[in-house]
Amino acid sequence: MHNTLLYLRQHWQLYVIFLLPALALTLIFKYIPMGGIMIAFQRYNPIRGIMGSEWVGFKYFERFLTSPDFMTYLVNTLKLSIYGLLWGFPVPIILAFLLNRIQSTGIKKKIQLVLYMPNFVSVIVLCGIVRIFLSVTGPVNLLFGSQINFMTMPEAFRTIYIASGIWQGAGWASIMYTASLSNASQELKEAAVIDGANIFQQIKAVEWPAIKDMVIIQFILQAGNIMSIGFEKAYALQTDLNMGTSEIIATYVYKKGLIDGDYSFSTAVGLFNTVINVILLVAVNKIVAKMNDGKGL
């Protein structure tokens, strides 16, 4: 006890100056809203507040789970993110392997400069570009002499969403892999080459081990976020006509909550989403840990 007090007296700066601002922001802006989740179990009345509103148990969860739209939104969310993960996850890794094979650092840097560029374009601008290019009078239709309005086709939405995501993010995501690969032992690679290893053998023996941990961590994190795919892009690519595939849980939460003012219901839907997310994260982490000799996140 005495020791702890002494320590605190000597090191008070670490707590008060260094940690307090971050701690205060976290408690106010993260933990208070967590407490606010209670309104999902209430018929929340803004005038009466959390303390005065009536408790209704799982009513709003039942309403969501039994509504005819529930399956649509759940499936839309899952398909968009699972397909997005399956298509998008390998691309940065492949890009990194290819970049790593380029001998000239000058050329490599120039290519990277281009690959990273779309990352600095905003979601709004990206979606603006997509809408312009795919509109009836846009360059894509002009090029093929066709008159297809892609933005109004529900069956095109996922492809548009995922492809534009890869266009924007794959180059930037390859940074981490490229950096890990540059740390791969050069001697080991030389030795493998001298032993007559072909490219696949080199990748297997030298390059893959250098990025394996990174790949696993990235996979766990992304798989755990399957339910929380971006609101921003889905909302900006939505049109009245592609809603059948573009309405996901996040956009639904926004519309129900902030446009319709249905606070409790929206919070319940959001909480449902978060809980699934946490379960997925834990599950994926367990599965990966099992396959990876006990090493998870």
Place this chain on the structure above:
Amino acid sequence: MNKKKKFARYSAEDKALLLVGYILLGLFVIAIVIPMLYIVVASFMDPVTLQNKGITFDFSKWTLTAYERVISNKQIWVGFKNAVVYSIVFTVVSVFITLLAAYPMSRADFKGKGIFNTIFVITMFFGGGLIPTYLLINNLGLLDSMWAIILPGAFSVWNMIIARTYYQGIPTELREAADVDGANEMVYFFKILIPVCTPVIAVLALWQFVGMWNSYFDAMIYLNDSAKQPLQLVLRSILIQNQPESGMISDMQSTAARAQLAELLKYATIIISSLPLLVMYPFFQKYFDSGIMAGSIKG
């Protein structure tokens, strides 16, 4: 080691494989460059020609109309100014708080580290969600205040982990030398630690700046006053909602002419709004590898 010799070690199959790989990489690069070039060129085109024929290199059909109209629009500049202010304030506040917090968390002898770590990490995976956060901001009286979009995200756990890992890579001799000189925590942090951390600070600052510059959701829900809206919201009405700012096209005679000019304005708007970041980021490129590697491997 010269390049020729190295390349000669590839077998014929390897070379074929590499060729396919480089073609793929080249296609990816082209897929990025072509749309961007198209937008640049299209922004200079005469609207009627653009709609009927696409871009041409007949320079008599080129015009600066779109730029004149975008640049003379007041709302664009209001949005621009707001975006600059929000992004700079956000970057300074958030990087400062994050760097501070990472310091005790990087020290092996810091008491209570485990508890604080748990408190922080939980927020990476679990949160209150949209409505409870909105109600909090509302109750705090922050609606229509720039702090509504700055404070909630000002402390980033992920960035804290990156900064912490970077600090841990700095030789402990530095700390010991400072101790011998009798430097307290503040002096050590500001005079010794921070100056050797420029790569990670540069990367975090760039991330935060780009993140704030490009985001629109928080501004959309918290800032209704049009004088406070950042650029992305102005862009949203032009690019996504097809509502060019009033005054940009209202003087045109026919509906068709207005629609054509509205399309053209989109291209110029895209260029003007994206240019600052695209010009800025190559200067940060040299920091990317070291800064990003610092935090990404060890969680």
